[in-house]
Amino acid sequence: MLRDLISESKALERVFSGEELSYHDGLELMNNDNLFTVGATADLVRKNLVGDKVTFAASYYMNYTNLCAASCQMCAFYRKGDESDAYTLSPEQIEQRVGLAKQMGATEVHIVGGFHPTLTLDYYENMMKIIKKHHPELTIKAFTAAEIFFLSKLTKNSVKEILSRLKTAGLDSMPGGGAELFHPEIRSQIVRGKCSGQEWLDTIEQAHNLGIRSNATMLYGHIEKPHHIIDHLIKIRELQKKTGGFITFIPLKFSLDNTELEQNDLVKHECSSIYDLKIIAVSRLMLAGVLNNISVYWVAFGKKLAQVALSNGGSDLVGTAFSEEIYRAAGKPTASSVMELATMVKEIGREPIQRNTFFKTLRTF
Numbered sequence: 001m002l003r004d005l006i007s008e009s010k011a012l013e014r015v016f017s018g019e020e021l022s023y024h025d026g027l028e029l030m031n032n033d034n035l036f037t038v039g040a041t042a043d044l045v046r047k048n049l050v051g052d053k054v055t056f057a058a059s060y061y062m063n064y065t066n067l068c069a070a071s072c073q074m075c076a077f078y079r080k081g082d083e084s085d086a087y088t089l090s091p092e093q094i095e096q097r098v099g100l101a102k103q104m105g106a107t108e109v110h111i112v113g114g115f116h117p118t119l120t121l122d123y124y125e126n127m128m129k130i131i132k133k134h135h136p137e138l139t140i141k142a143f144t145a146a147e148i149f150f151l152s153k154l155t156k157n158s159v160k161e162i163l164s165r166l167k168t169a170g171l172d173s174m175p176g177g178g179a180e181l182f183h184p185e186i187r188s189q190i191v192r193g194k195c196s197g198q199e200w201l202d203t204i205e206q207a208h209n210l211g212i213r214s215n216a217t218m219l220y221g222h223i224e225k226p227h228h229i230i231d232h233l234i235k236i237r238e239l240q241k242k243t244g245g246f247i248t249f250i251p252l253k254f255s256l257d258n259t260e261l262e263q264n265d266l267v268k269h270e271c272s273s274i275y276d277l278k279i280i281a282v283s284r285l286m287l288a289g290v291l292n293n294i295s296v297y298w299v300a301f302g303k304k305l306a307q308v309a310l311s312n313g314g315s316d317l318v319g320t321a322f323s324e325e326i327y328r329a330a331g332k333p334t335a336s337s338v339m340e341l342a343t344m345v346k347e348i349g350r351e352p353i354q355r356n357t358f359f360k361t362l363r364t365f
């Protein structure tokens with residue numbers, strides 16, 4: 001039966017003949033109403049490429065500031081400075097938070113923040129040095145390409161100079177945020193004051209060229225159309241062919257609450273679970289053979305849907321997300337223990353693996 005359904009789709013036939021999928025194939029998959037077929041194919045491809053293991057990191061999230069010079073329509077996190085909950089962490093608070101991360105068993109600190117309008121490069125370099133001084137064994141995964149680009153404009157240093165200085169201070173890798181959707185038709189309606197898609201790609205390429213590997217993300221489930229998704233996936237795929245610097249691809253579900261898109265009635269509800277699963281499956285199929293780690297961000301999905309997504313092409317759960325604040329600002333509960341994530345994986349008959357930032361196995365269960 002699956003074979004019959006596959007033969008009705010040129011794109012799925014091309015998957016089985018081992019060909020790279022084109023833009024038109026991607027559109028066909030996005031418009032294919034039979035999630036079962038697309039998801040089952042993505043799951044087979046996942047099994048062939050990475051087997052039955054499901055990886056996750058013990059990660060501690062630290063958002064050093066919520067002050068932001070930008071005001072993205074898709075964001076519930078930013079503050080302008082006079083609100084009672086606006087904050088910027090001091091060096092002492094950073095040291096204390098990282099100590100907590102260590103106590104919780106984290107192996108990496110995931111650090112992102114708003115575009116702070118006045119902090120100098122010293123603040124960021126000092127942050128790296130504090131962490132490395134007290135906890136050299138922790139991997140620092142910090143600053144999105146969008147933050148680096150902003151910092152370059154703010155401080156009038158080149159992107160390369162900023163990245164080099166942060167690397168010297170202790171930066172090990174970068175998260176994949178700020179990518180949102182690259183296509184200008186959508187980007188101009190969901191972000192305000194953030195770099196363009198091409199500037200994000202150019203910045204992350206420079207990071208990769210300096211030996212700073214990163215994740216890649218895609219924000220979906222707001223006002224996009226299928227071709228915006230495929231455009232984004234192909235741009236990630238092409239850059240990965242060039243640099244090999246992406247570690248994993250993480251589709252991020254748009255979280256509606258407390259955003260301008262919600263307040264202006266531009267998005268009335270979050271996307272369906274069916275759409276979530278299709279995004280995971282299509283990401284797997286479009287990136288197959290080029291970027292083989294496809295992460296399911298369970299924080300946005302909830303644990304039950306995350307388990308289903310792992311059977312639709314996903315192979316990684318990102319991490320424990322201790323202290324996550326960005327999805328929490330949009331009303332989502334977060335944080336899980338390593339054992340809880342391992343149990344989630346065992347419940348679906350797969351093999352849990354705790355990994356480090358770079359997907360090296362640290363522990364089996």
Ligand code: SF4
Pocket residue numbers: 068069070071072074075076077078113114115191192194
């Ligand atoms: S998404 Fe990032 S850049 Fe945009 S407003 Fe929020 S914190 Fe600022």
